[in-house]
Amino acid sequence: MGTTAEFTEWIRAYAHALGFELVGFAPAVRPPHAESFLLWLARGYAGTMDYLPRTAQVRIAPTALLEGAQSAVVVGLNYAPETLPETDYRIARYALGDDYHTVIRAKLETLLNAICALKPEVQGRVCVDSAPVLERDLAWLAGLGWYGKNTCLINTHRGSYFFLGVLLLTIELAYDSPAEGGCGTCRKCLDACPTGALVEPYQLDARRCISYLTIENRDAIPQEWRRPIGEWLFGCDICQEVCPFNRPREHQPLRAVPTREARFRPRPLPSLSELLTMDEPAFQERFQGSAVRRAKWHGIVRSALVVAGNSGNPRYLPLIERYRHHPNPILREHAEWAYRRLTECLPEAESAPRPPSHRAEG
Ligand code: SF4
Ligand code: SF4
Known part of the structure; x- marks a missing residue:
């Protein structure tokens, strides 16, 4: 030495x-x-x-x-x-x-x-x-x-x-x-x-x-x-x-x-639907200790709306719909974009907004 x-x-x-x-x-x-x-x-x-x-x-x-x-x-x-x-x-x-x-x-x-x-x-x-x-x-x-x-x-x-x-x-x-x-x-x-x-x-x-x-x-x-x-x-x-x-x-x-570092193994991830229904405390808890928290809840929901809009999958429409009246103007505008993006490539029957379930039952 x-x-x-x-x-x-x-x-x-x-x-x-x-x-x-x-x-x-x-x-x-x-x-x-x-x-x-x-x-x-x-x-x-x-x-x-x-x-x-x-x-x-x-x-x-x-x-x-x-x-x-x-x-x-x-x-x-x-x-x-x-x-x-x-x-x-x-x-x-x-x-x-x-x-x-x-x-x-x-x-x-x-x-x-x-x-x-x-x-x-x-x-x-x-x-x-x-x-x-x-x-x-x-x-x-x-x-x-x-x-x-x-x-x-x-x-x-x-x-x-x-x-x-x-x-x-x-x-x-x-x-x-x-x-x-x-x-x-x-x-x-x-x-x-x-x-x-x-x-x-x-x-x-x-x-x-x-x-x-x-x-x-x-x-x-x-x-x-x-x-x-x-x-x-x-x-x-x-x-x-x-x-x-x-x-x-x-x-x-x-x-x-592949990495040998056990702490870099992929964590279980929520689905896109879960992300779109997760509130801020749930997001903080789910991504505790993950670099994903850097984007913050608001940023992740904003991106999730873009991804949902790009998905071509009408099952995200009711989730997107929830954000069309959100108090945050950025989320509201992204939801509007995602909604339009999804509906413009769907047949008319699929694109009609679904009524909330309690009203459907009533
Ligand atoms: S960095 Fe880009 S340009 Fe360079 S080798 Fe990789 S792919 Fe090719
Ligand atoms: S957007 Fe382009 S530059 Fe940025 S990470 Fe993706 S491929 Fe690379």
Whole structure:
């Protein structure tokens, strides 16, 4: 354990033992893509995510997060589920299990405690989504993966279904080389994106991305994107699903293997009908400890109305009907849209609103 290289390898082995499949080391420097991030913000691509410009300077400066930071231990935790749950809507893979913030933070804190037990003079700071720009750039520098045209970090052998986490340390370590690789002439993600959010390679206009529209956006979902949202209730995986680096091949069985992390196994999900009848306390309880809570009850019902409208299934009409008179104007308007969308493609007999059951019985 005497040399820097030995200590670095000890940390690597410990991190692997904690379940991190990808582990690398980089100097804690200003991210090489900091300028691109600032340009992306200046173009307005962050939409209403005001916290991004507000915290931009912290996100591109490791020493603003930890004074005296010298090194970054960068880890990747696979979240690809073995199978997708059978539901009448879709949720991005990363949100199917327990909230990743809690899982990764706990593991990185265990790692930090182990490091401090050996070297009490070392200070550390765990970053999980607190500085995503920094995390992705440091992950590239630490050799974990390279940037795909879909803006995800891609590991040539393991794909992109990874959460990233960073542990900043005030100690020098032996650093890995930046990852090599690239998309080549492929442009499957750009062609498959249903809203054209990948406006050019490596450029995501979040305002058009289903992930932003269904999670971060607190307003009405612009009408033009409601049909392309299809069955996505929370997030979207399309640009990762089509990526050749996530598709297992016989001769490269390592690609996108299922997660070994028990807490990322898909939780049981309510049906779309249940979502449309769930009140806020029931939603909070059902999604306790899940990343889905980020969209809040109101956001989930708003997306559920869009999904129901896109379903082509008249059995959702009575549930949609309940929201046509809701006090919340956004839910009311989405219900109106969903109602029109469903009825316009149904034969007249099916589209007539059904009377509430008590009146039918009376
Ligand atoms: S997550 Fe979906 S909507 Fe967003 S860029 Fe990827 S494919 Fe497009
Ligand atoms: S789908 Fe193709 S272009 Fe897009 S990230 Fe994957 S390899 Fe790159």
